[in-house]
Amino acid sequence: MRAVIFIIIVVVLALIAALATGWLHVSQVRQAATPKVSATHNGITAKGGQTPAFDVQTGSVQVGTRKATVKVPDIRVTPPADSPTNQAAETEGNHS
Numbered sequence: 001m002r003a004v005i006f007i008i009i010v011v012v013l014a015l016i017a018a019l020a021t022g023w024l025h026v027s028q029v030r031q032a033a034t035p036k037v038s039a040t041h042n043g044i045t046a047k048g049g050q051t052p053a054f055d056v057q058t059g060s061v062q063v064g065t066r067k068a069t070v071k072v073p074d075i076r077v078t079p080p081a082d083s084p085t086n087q088a089a090e091t092e093g094n095h096s
Contacts, residue, residue: 023059028052 018024035049 025057027055029055 015024019026030050030053032052033048033050035046037044037046039045
């Protein structure tokens, strides 16, 4: 339950940040209209009505590749001379 609440909070904060930075722009282009409802002895009827419409514009993200030279560290591992592994290998080598 806590995970769901945490995810909802993160989504709401991301939406607020997107609106605040201008990366997401939402504008309403059509107003909502309620249906006309009438009640008669035959029942209830509803006519008309419309849902609102929105125009949503988002920013864009471009992903590409480029060639680059990257220095990679050279790592050398040298075990200590008196480690138990080296002593066992030397002992086994002497018995052969």
